[in-house]
Amino acid sequence: MLAPLIAGHAIAWNIAAHDGEDDVIGAGSFADLIAAGAFAPKMLFEHEGEVIGRWLHFSEDDIGLLAVGRLDLGSVCGRRAFEMVEAGEITGLSRGANMVCLARPIPGTKSRFCKRVFHLGEISLARHPANPLAKLLHFTAGTA
Template identity: 40%
Template sequence: MTILHHDIEIRFAAEDAGTFSGAANAYGTVDSYNTVFMPGAFAASLTEHRAAGTMPMMLLQHSPSVVIGAWLDIREAPSGLFVRGRLDLTSPSGRKAHAMMKAGELGGLSVGFRRRLTDTLADGTVAIRQADLIEISPVRRPSNPGARVTDVRSATAGPAGLVNHIRRAAAIIGGKHA
């Protein structure tokens, strides 16, 4: 009988607990309000936030009384507005939002904004060319179908989480990728 010995290293990234990312708005996509955000719609507002050292609020379902975390990074790309945030896992609302995201029940994102510059397209759709970004909320049903949470992180949940990591490591070492 041959006994194989393997060194394994398990790392727990507590600083990643509660972080998530996604597309807060998909540019060029008509939403349920018959509006479409154009590329660069939030550029001026983001520049103003950076200059002031602020970020838009993170609210649960646009509820102004339920702040659930903070945005770590917000950036525009030609296809949309992309975000990375951290839920406040020390608050009941933040923990609930995290659990709902992990379960797929809170998989959308939605922007709270004030219009600056708009025009109406030939088909009646309102094109938003410039807007003040006030808040971004994780929501159950996003107005913009392309506004989705794409990744949710969590810390290992005590002994049960450690056991799960050990089982996965054992399966990998044994050639059975879990």
């Protein structure tokens, strides 16, 4: 059995994330990283612990940053994440707080608008993503 594939939006464009940073990320902000093949964030569970898999592909669509990855069932946390996704307990993705981007402040808020991302160290599977539209869209249960 192959390890399960997952796919979803790690980020939805133009939505303030409720993570203390409240960044708003614009469409096209990952295009240069993706085109350069220089985008390889870790896959974590709830932003902590060991790596639970590997992100295989990224693209941008009208909704946001689409991520496709494969869970590692050989890791304890990867297996737990698999079980939680399968049970419907994990439904979202969440970007790490370690993002480096070209940004400008959004007047009247503590938020900033990111229009070009230079680095993002991890994208996690999450029960409650900070960006409410960052959702898992597909899960293969190990058959792909």
